[in-house]
Amino acid sequence: MSKIHPLAEVQSSSVGEGTYVWQFSVILKEAVIGANCNINCHVFIENDVVIGNNVTVKPGVQIWDGLRIEDNVFIGPNVTFTNDHFPRSKQYQENVLQTNIKKGASIGANSTILGGITIGEDSLIGAGSVVTKDVPANELWLGNPARKVKNIIDDKIS
Template sequence: MIHPLADVQSKNIGEGTMIWQFCVVLKNATIGKNCNINCQVLIESDAIIGDQVTIKPGVQIWDGITLEDNVFIGPNATFTNDLFPKSKNKEFKLIKTLVKKGASIGANATILAGVTIGENALIGAGSVVTKNIPDNEIWVGNPAKFLKKNNND
């Protein structure tokens, strides 16, 4: 289902995916099956989203971001794809970011370009992730630090 107030240019959208109002999905974006893309989400052309992903309102999935299956992105979480951003940057180099299967990112967390967030990892609300996060761990704070193993209970 695509809400009539969404601007969805991509044809690469899996069955059962819901895209709500005021979303923009650019031409070559890939979105898997049974996803829930909440209102006010932007997904750029070189973004890849797996199956059963939930993206809450106010999130931008930029070029170079990959979200594997069963990922949860909380409201207003922020991704980057450029470590040295500036207007009209002629030297822009796309830096890819990977969020692995089953990972969850809390509200207002910031994920810097080039990191990998491991399978079933959990990033606490408001955390700033500056380096790779191992599988099955919970990280919180600014900068994000290891809190404990994620037992997935």
Template structure:
């Protein structure tokens, strides 16, 4: 069967669940149970474990290890050396019955060298700055950074910071209004 995706000769791809037009670069290892969507870019020196789902149009930059229990929705960007965890109490040779999950919603962007504690959700269109240590859920459209990461405003779909125009109301440079909701931000 002919593959409709690219695999660098030094990569090891054990799964057959790889979407069309995905590119898998040098020294990547993807285990058998992983599912990778179409038009993804998995850069050099990445490892993807079995119980991982990666949507379409996802960019995984170099040096990222994606462990069991991670779900990455469509159009997500993970900067170089992002750290994803799945165990709140790690010990050598001690295996817990339950793997902790991370869910990264569509269009979210995580800056280089950020660390995500397990059992969190990153909301759609959220943006985490470089080196963020994310220890709790991030609302949709939120801009977070720091150690620990704290919210420093809101961004639009392009990642541009929004301006406050009233209580709970925000505006983009293009004049699009957003309102705060219990899950983050939503267009009005």
């Protein structure tokens, strides 16, 4: 059974077994969230979102339509995702950009991830980075704009 704090607003019926949703979080009706996830306080999850199993979402994160987050992903505090390259007030795009976060990826605190890109399997994004293009699997990326720093082999940075 999932554990939903009484001060959270969870409209979705698709929240997996063992997932914990902390206080002051909002999950909209059509979102799909896997098992054993940890959705911290002050998280907003829109409708067209799929989150896998064993995902941690730290406080202050908004997960917009078009996000696909696979299993065992870590999303640090205040990570910012986008889904529109040309946002304007009161002008809503018909098709949002799809962003894919592959299994085992970790995204450091206060990073910004532009819409329409893929963060590769087991990759690491350093805190405060601005990711503007696809990140291949097993790489550490840092900076603004983020760039490859090192390869990651067997959970060690080489």
